[in-house]
Amino acid sequence: MKKSILVLALLACVSLVFAQDIKIGGIGPVTGEAATFGISTKNGMMMAVEEWNAKGGVFGGRKVKLIFEDDKGDPAEGATVYTKLIQQDGVVAIVGTVMSKVTLAGAPICQANGIPMISPTSTNEKVTLVGDYIFRACFIDPFQGTVGANFAYNDLKARAAAAIFDLGNDYTKGLAENFKKQFEKLGGKVVAFEGHPSGATDFKAQLTKILQAKPDVIYIPDYYNDVGLIAKQVRELGFKGPLVGGDGWDSPDLVKIGGTAVENGFFTNHYSSEDTRPIVQDFVKKYKAKYGAEPDALAALAYDAMYIMLDAIRRAGTTKGSAIRDALKTTDLNVVSGRVKFDENRNPIKSAVIIEIKNGKPVYRTTVNP
Amino acid sequence: MKLQKFPRFLAVVILFYAVIEILFKLDVVNGYLLHIINLSLIYVILATSLNLINGITGQFSLGHMGFAGVGAYVSAALSTLVFKLSPSKPGDMLVFVGCIVAGGLAAAVVGLLIGFPSLRLKGDYLAIVTLGFGEIIRTAFNNLDVVGGPRGLLGIPKFSNFTTIIIASALSVVVIRNLIQSSHGRAMLSIRENEVAAELVGIDTTRYKVMAFTFGAFFAGIAGGLLAHLIQLAHPTQFGFIKSVEVLIMIYAGGVGSITGSILAAFGLTFLSEGLRLGIRSLADATGLPIGGEWRMVIYALLLIFIMLFRNEGLMGTKESKIIELPEVE
Amino acid sequence: MGPLINPQQIINGLQLGSIYALIALGYTMVYGIVRLINFAHGDFFMIGAYAAYAAFFAFNAMVAGRTGTLAFIVLVIAMATSASVAWLANKLAYKPLRYKPKLSSLITAIGVSMFIEYFFSAFPAIGASYRAFPEIIPRRDIHIGPAVVSNLVLIDLAVAAILMIGLTLLVRRTTLGKAMRAVSQDKDAARLMGIDIEMVISFTFLIGGAFAGAAGLLAGMTYPRIFPYMGILPGLKAFIAAVLGGIGNIPGAMLGAYIMGIAETFASAYNSLIGEGIAFAILILVLLIRPTGLLGEKIADKI
Known part of the structure; x- marks a missing residue:
């Protein structure tokens, strides 16, 4: 005392x-x-x-x-x-x-x-x-998940999607759930919906299972560090289709960690660093x-x-x-x-932009209004 | 068994309560300091109850916060989702007390369920099994969408305040202290000192180990419930292994087996961790070094190592302060 | 849906198990000798990854193009750095408490672990940020039937196997190994036999640290993202693997690690929720049925 x-x-x-x-x-x-x-x-x-x-x-x-x-x-x-x-x-x-x-x-x-x-x-x-x-x-969570689903369905013409998210993180789980809701509403099918524990580095068990369901696109609403690893491992397992994610991707380290694996990747973001403003x-x-x-x-x-x-x-x-x-x-x-x-x-x-990873650089693709 | 009330201890608690309340009214103690005191008091419950398991009975548990989690989630689910209590309604306070006790009981039941099979194990193996159970409890909360999953259980009414917390905390100390000095407590101590010998003189060691576990879990559940109603949120990450280790550090820094030590360490370490915020800032201002809050935990860890190296029996060893010592000398 | 048990998942599990095994060995050796759960062991693993990272940039230009040489240098530096830190931690923090109650060294180990993590995170040259681990050996995929095996998987398996065989030989065939076994069985008797106990303990920390360092490098190459807290989770899992196999028992640690790796992979593939808790569930089951772990020996109660 x-x-x-x-x-x-x-x-x-x-x-x-x-x-x-x-x-x-x-x-x-x-x-x-x-x-x-x-x-x-x-x-x-x-x-x-x-x-x-x-x-x-x-x-x-x-x-x-x-x-x-x-x-x-x-x-x-x-x-x-x-x-x-x-x-x-x-x-x-x-x-x-x-x-x-x-x-x-x-x-x-x-x-x-x-x-x-x-x-x-x-x-x-x-x-x-x-x-x-x-x-x-x-x-907020619903917005990005919805935008991501619209983009995957309308622009990427995907009909079968899979999602992988962090079980212990409400941000990534929220995005994944809202993506699923919207993608199914549009008429697409979510063929695999897999969580991984927080802090995991090996995602191959989940990814192998996801690939068995043959998705056209995989939604990965994680942070850049996990995304880099997931992208590497999913490419290693042979997936060549597009990967879609949220603003957690926005870091120069995404490409450093993921290398060429994050090519053909798209994410929703607030701004593009190419923005000339x-x-x-x-x-x-x-x-x-x-x-x-x-x-x-x-x-x-x-x-x-x-x-x-x-x-x-x-x-x-x-x-x-x-x-x-x-x-x-x-x-x-x-x-x-x-x-x-x-x-x-x-x-x-505020409106969202879709960024594409092209040749190791984030490139502005389109703007989506709420 | 005669219930000891530890008049000197209760007098100190009442005095402490009165002084803090008056200083708070006079604005000498601000809300921040009062909040740290509240947290310290909750840690007092956690540390003394873990001490009953670790220090008194000698059973090494690493999953203590799992029990606190059960208490937090059960009591908060009752108060928030079932009864929808509100601090502004006068009658709800009583229901809240009921919810907290229910949380404690739920934790005790979990303690009992885990205790029976685990206590066949000893030492490090027991530590690991309790760690495993603690993590499974945490994982369960993480995946139960009824209570929010990884979003946590939100919007819990703020019932915990200085008065409720200090009452619960003082009660826990008195009950645990009574338990320790009862014949049951003697039996527990004998298990710590020499389990085989205890068994040979006819002490049902399993029964007493389970008893320590159940009581310890009950009070941890109470503490968890109070914490949830203080910060108005219960989240799985609050009840993981790392948090259990924090409580463990308290009982070792205070002295294993000493309730006084646990109380002092609960206050000391909570204040230390907050005090370092100021300490770091003053140091940075005084020396111009580019150090910030990220160094706070480096110093905390170093201090912990030094405490263990230079006073490895902890602050109090196994001694108790006169204030909560047994009234009559044996 | 494809079959749950397929070659790809088995390979995934083995790879994960190899990294667990290298960390688990250090845990189990230290425990076998000094009966200390060295909570900082996961951090030695992290230090190995950072040392490898630094070594890569220091030597990359010097040995440009010769991948094998570079990989070898990086491996040696990672092992040496982790080994020195482990040795130092033993000297400064654990040795003074050797004959004090066991649990005070456990708390000290937790303190050492916290210190290393927070220090790495706060120290500006290292920092809390994730770092992308460089590609030391370019990845190549080998298709075997329906499964894909990258050369990294093979390297993980091979390095783990070589180190484990080496360790087994060391423990079984050398004088030092004999001394280690003696100390782990009965410290006092070993001392009476003229064994320098402190030297044996130091060696144990050196070897355990070196293995953790090698695991750090392998983890960095396989999962190319490093950060100061990366040791916590694998450390915990490896520790569980060691207990599962019977802590203190070297083949047990390897067995436990591979069981963990494969079980975790299959459980995650079956249901992600189960995957999260499986390590702990297996652990509890094994310990309740066989309290000394799979290969652990029953220790008689001392009266």
Whole structure:
């Protein structure tokens, strides 16, 4: 008990830094198995903050102080971190976090405290339904799955599809389920629907079974690292047809891991890095210069989420939670992942693009409107 | 068996409760600190109940969070999906208590079911079987769509608060402490000290091992239920092997067999892991080193190794603090 | 739907089993000698993969074109690095606790494992990101009837087999092997016989680490994606394989690993939900029916 009082005193000392900076909380899993996603997210957020500060701050010359915390990809840790940022650091808004399960532990805390929050990458539909202070910058699960199914059926003329997804990850399971629903609605047949455990590296058992069902196309809504391995193994087993996936594919490492196996692969995404809009080109160039790596989807969405939040605070002209929330609702902004407006459930209305992997490069194929 | 109430312990708990409540009202303790205290108290239940199995009875279990998971899912399914409770309705608090107890009982039943066959095994083999069971429980949640599958069980009402948690936590400690000092507890200790000798003097070792397992699982279930109603979400990944290891670390850092040690370690390590957030930031600010939150767990792991190297019997060894020591000297 | 049991699935299972086997051997040897579940063993595997990655880029230009030489250099460096780390972990973290209660070294092992993972993840030159493992040996497919076997599968099987035969010879035929067996049977008696126990233990860690390093390289080539936490899951599975075969028993670890690899493959092919839990289910069944594992010997209770 003595210990707790000691730490209590310690914690109490470290509040009140620079009163005039606007404190924004950032959250991501920078340790643990999702660390690579957390690091991209942190990088994206920091870049946006630095740009705004270089421009002279958000409003009235007030600069942003980003307080970034680690959630370890654990819901309980997430609840602690959201509470810390709000109660201890007194942030005016929160950008975070990556995984839906953790965001869902944090969203009720933001809602109860009237702190506006935007998650860059939590795709679970339920996230923004927690309350009117909760926004997101990414697609929701049903949208991408549906777009992927339409593309496979209409453009690739596939009639028999298979899907493989991560059993322990709601994002990939959600996409796969929605793909199946839509593909069957269109009249196609889903001939195999296989899950794999989280963290697996060998998918050949499932893939061998999938290939026995003779699909025209395989839907792989995993993250790029798993996709690279799955693609390699399915090609090794002799599949030559197209592979389709979601925005988890968006990383330069997809081709590095998958090599030629990801050729004839297509995925739904927010933007194309070939996009000539200056904001995209600028973002890609600056990110490379700063971090020595090409940005992935997580970095882009984190950058956008921070941008959307700071823009809302600028328009609100105050740090009051309800004012920021109202400003967020009327967002109409061009960011890296496209032009963002929010619908009544605070999900972004934006179009998706289909990217094709051609000669080791992501190439823009078509745009799909919601 | 006479029930000991440990008046000194209860006095300390009540004092602690009153001080924190007052400081909270005065805004000296903020919501963050209170949240860490709540988590620590939940870890107190987890650590003391695991200590009953590992420390007192000497049965090495690596699947403790599996039981917590059963408690979390059962209690939350009852409160959220069946009864649709809400903290704003005054009568619902009682139903909530019922749900938590039901969660604990469900965990106890699972503990019993797992305990009977597993306890034929000893030492490392038992550890591995409990690890296996824990992982199977987690996998089951992951694939049960009724409770959300990999999305987790969402929208759980927030019933857990400082008051409910501290009551549950104090009760667990008192009950476990009573159990340990009863004749049953003596029998459990004898199994830890020398199983063969215990058997030779006529102690039904299997019965006592299963008893320790069942009680331990019950309290772990209670803790899981409280956790789910605190963070308003139950997710399979919260109850995996790595989480069980976290609790295990607590009882070893505190001292195997010492309830006092488990309590201190539950608080100490929870505060350490949070305190390191500040520590890292201050260090980065002071030295200008480009270090961030990703170094927090590196330091945590190093400290753990040092604790084990330089104080391998744990903080308390097998000693108990005067506060929860037996009232009369034997 | 094709038949569930087909040649392709058997090959898939054997390949998976080979990598499990190399990790399981280290687990089982260390356990046999010091009765310690070395939780950091999966991380030695990860270190082997990173060492191979670094070695490839260091030597690629120097031996340009000679694939065999390069592969050999990379293998040696991966094995040496993992072996040194294993040796170091033993010296710094496990040895001081050797005669203390067994479970305190177990917690220390967990600490070492956490430290390695978090350190690799936090250290900027390594980082948490996934890395694409380079193609050290170009893949070629060989069609045998209805099944496809890549040269990588053959390499995995061959390297595992050679190392396992080597280990068996070492343990059965050499003085060191004799000493190892002696220490694993009765430490005190071995010491009385004049065996330098600490030296034997160090050697055991060196060999176990080297095997984990080789497994790391093979895993990197077969599943070309490496990251700091890649050792956790295979480590756990390999450990289960070791227990399944009878922990402390070298042929048992190999048998357990291949059973695990094949069972996991077939279970996943049958139903993905079952595939996820099968490792644990088999483990529990075997241990409940035969508590010492498949090839483990019954240890008499000491009174």
